Amino acid sequence: MGSDVTLKHIADALGVSAMTVSRALNNRSNVDEETREKVLEKAQSMGYTPNHVAKSLVSSKTYTIGVVIPEITHAFFPEVVRGIEEVTNNSDYQLFLTNTNEQFDREKNAIKTLRSKRVDGLLISSSQTEDDVSYYKSLVDSGTKVVFFDRCIEGIGASTVSVNDRESSLKITEHLINKHGYTKIAHLGGPHVSIGQKRLEGYLEALEKYDLPINDKWIIVGGFQEEAGYDAMEKLLDLPTEEFPEAVVSVNDPSAIGAVKAIEEAGLSIPDDIAIVGFTDDIRAPLLDVPLTTVHQPAYEVGKRAAQKLIRTIERDSETVENIVVPTTLKIRSSCGC
Amino acid sequence: MGSDVTLKHIADALGVSAMTVSRALNNRSNVDEETREKVLEKAQSMGYTPNHVAKSLVSSKTYTIGVVIPEITHAFFPEVVRGIEEVTNNSDYQLFLTNTNEQFDREKNAIKTLRSKRVDGLLISSSQTEDDVSYYKSLVDSGTKVVFFDRCIEGIGASTVSVNDRESSLKITEHLINKHGYTKIAHLGGPHVSIGQKRLEGYLEALEKYDLPINDKWIIVGGFQEEAGYDAMEKLLDLPTEEFPEAVVSVNDPSAIGAVKAIEEAGLSIPDDIAIVGFTDDIRAPLLDVPLTTVHQPAYEVGKRAAQKLIRTIERDSETVENIVVPTTLKIRSSCGC
DNA sequence: TAAGATAATGTTATCGCTAACATGCTACGA
DNA sequence: TCGTAGCATGTTAGCGATAACATTATCTTA
Numbered sequence: 030m031g032s033d034v035t036l037k038h039i040a041d042a043l044g045v046s047a048m049t050v051s052r053a054l055n056n057r058s059n060v061d062e063e064t065r066e067k068v069l070e071k072a073q074s075m076g077y078t079p080n081h082v083a084k085s086l087v088s089s090k091t092y093t094i095g096v097v098i099p100e101i102t103h104a105f106f107p108e109v110v111r112g113i114e115e116v117t118n119n120s121d122y123q124l125f126l127t128n129t130n131e132q133f134d135r136e137k138n139a140i141k142t143l144r145s146k147r148v149d150g151l152l153i154s155s156s157q158t159e160d161d162v163s164y165y166k167s168l169v170d171s172g173t174k175v176v177f178f179d180r181c182i183e184g185i186g187a188s189t190v191s192v193n194d195r196e197s198s199l200k201i202t203e204h205l206i207n208k209h210g211y212t213k214i215a216h217l218g219g220p221h222v223s224i225g226q227k228r229l230e231g232y233l234e235a236l237e238k239y240d241l242p243i244n245d246k247w248i249i250v251g252g253f254q255e256e257a258g259y260d261a262m263e264k265l266l267d268l269p270t271e272e273f274p275e276a277v278v279s280v281n282d283p284s285a286i287g288a289v290k291a292i293e294e295a296g297l298s299i300p301d302d303i304a305i306v307g308f309t310d311d312i313r314a315p316l317l318d319v320p321l322t323t324v325h326q327p328a329y330e331v332g333k334r335a336a337q338k339l340i341r342t343i344e345r346d347s348e349t350v351e352n353i354v355v356p357t358t359l360k361i362r363s364s365c366g367c
Numbered sequence: 368m369g370s371d372v373t374l375k376h377i378a379d380a381l382g383v384s385a386m387t388v389s390r391a392l393n394n395r396s397n398v399d400e401e402t403r404e405k406v407l408e409k410a411q412s413m414g415y416t417p418n419h420v421a422k423s424l425v426s427s428k429t430y431t432i433g434v435v436i437p438e439i440t441h442a443f444f445p446e447v448v449r450g451i452e453e454v455t456n457n458s459d460y461q462l463f464l465t466n467t468n469e470q471f472d473r474e475k476n477a478i479k480t481l482r483s484k485r486v487d488g489l490l491i492s493s494s495q496t497e498d499d500v501s502y503y504k505s506l507v508d509s510g511t512k513v514v515f516f517d518r519c520i521e522g523i524g525a526s527t528v529s530v531n532d533r534e535s536s537l538k539i540t541e542h543l544i545n546k547h548g549y550t551k552i553a554h555l556g557g558p559h560v561s562i563g564q565k566r567l568e569g570y571l572e573a574l575e576k577y578d579l580p581i582n583d584k585w586i587i588v589g590g591f592q593e594e595a596g597y598d599a600m601e602k603l604l605d606l607p608t609e610e611f612p613e614a615v616v617s618v619n620d621p622s623a624i625g626a627v628k629a630i631e632e633a634g635l636s637i638p639d640d641i642a643i644v645g646f647t648d649d650i651r652a653p654l655l656d657v658p659l660t661t662v663h664q665p666a667y668e669v670g671k672r673a674a675q676k677l678i679r680t681i682e683r684d685s686e687t688v689e690n691i692v693v694p695t696t697l698k699i700r701s702s703c704g705c
Numbered sequence: 706t707a708a709g710a711t712a713a714t715g716t717t718a719t720c721g722c723t724a725a726c727a728t729g730c731t732a733c734g735a
Numbered sequence: 736t737c738g739t740a741g742c743a744t745g746t747t748a749g750c751g752a753t754a755a756c757a758t759t760a761t762c763t764t765a
Binding site for chain 4: 033035036037047051052055079082083084085086087088
Binding site: 033076078079080081082083085086089091093096101102104106107108110111114118121123124125126127128135141142143144145146147171312313316317 | 371414416417418419420421423424427429431434439440442444445446448449452456459461462463464465466473479480481482483484485509650651654655
């Protein structure tokens, strides 16, 4: 690519200065119409492609956003990316996508590289991590523009876009209690990151509200993937009859789908032997043998809002820090007993 | 970000020249060990992040790859991206992801911007387009390093990575003929791009091989999305009894899933009234009421091979142009009648 | 007609970094 | 003791584009 045409080449070919060419190509005023046309023509015929790298160096602006997601094959995230793109497409930003595979180390590495590449801002859905907020704190403190989405870190000076996790979890648990009269309800939890925590809280709040027993054995801390759900469910299935739960609230759909597999393999039937609900509204949820009752997360909307907020944060210094909440809807199917 | 620490800042703080700092940070020889340590320490404490933009300008290398895909929510592509990332993660390249939503205009736009950003190379799965190869031809001729994947443009001097579309389509059609004895087989085709074309050819070849009738009314040219499959199937369903097909070969799974919906809505049953097979092995394929027989495409592998090939092409000029074919496997489920 | 305004263009310096060459210093063999 | 090799470091220039200022040439207007 060293053979690329530069402003200088066009300038020399035309016997003018590089500055004139620059002005002509950028539609500045004070350029003779005739000159402008000659320049445009020459640029075209020489196959000129402006060098954004040089431009970025001058302006210290790259029109580039880094997107950090934990798991690209979880259908929720591609949909978020679509939402992000809808916005960036109309604002000339390009996206650096990095998939961290739920590994915090990879995430830190990715962020480091993205900062080296001088992205204008970062959209982060953080990987599962211990409560080590300090890393993100110093990232934000360093002046890097960050908007968290879905798996957010709140209270460190960055805006966030998420769904009302606690409330949604509360509602779907309430549904199990109200509509179906279950009293023994278990929770397949996620790891200790924001959404895992909040969904657990919502679940607990529902039980408390209805004075239902909370049993430590019913709360299994697992992960967000299918295997984690499968493994966690196996533990529940091992419980003695008197402690056997009637229903399960899963931290997300992949986990629920893993759990469904475990339940089926154990020869039990859903929802008669055990009911189950998820969270996400995965593309597969309606297709399961027993369609999965779940919380629909408007992924596209989350992406869109996050991107909008980030771009505003980048473009004006006065932009305030917000915790934006996108509402979910309950998707009642039949795995809950309906 | 104008407040970033630069080499110069470190140099001044240490009373040395910027060059020495550069040398120290880049592990060059001929730097006093003591100096190097002081520099490293200072860089750390000042929160120095190397400016890759400036580096790129000097070296005319960005360690950046543009990935152009037509439809990020089609599960095949996220999986490809995972494969690409597996490679780039180990080679320090970052990915610009652009989703063109099957629109050629957006694709051209994206490529233009990516070239401005001086990506080292492009991984392209081209959007549906008329046979206008000239655009891609001049792209490749301009010296841009390109590797096509999945939806490839062959014969224009760029390497390609794809599955054996024609052969796979032939095989799955043969399965319908051999195993099930169907003689009236329709095809829900994709648009006129490489994979659409090749899968059509495979289908036709199978019919010819077994001397089966080819009926123009059985070949519906549609699109790659679910709605296209639905619409196309509706046309087939309108055919009079004597022309009504016994089985349908769909260009991909989303299209097949749309078709399944149309069939179910028409009150017909699969595979008794009409059999159907797809191509992709979408995450939903095994979950349909009648699990879908299809061709499994190793998406991850496609992404990996494409990325490897591109990086080799970027890094050595002698790299040859190849058409790499990744083999598929038939995924026999029950929608074919098995 | 002189003097200032305006339009079109050119020159210089800079963004942050590094290649290439230059400099100063120590060390070592003849 | 000198000359030269080699190490550690400095200086200059340039990557491609542009901001800011400088220079023309042309045009107004009192």
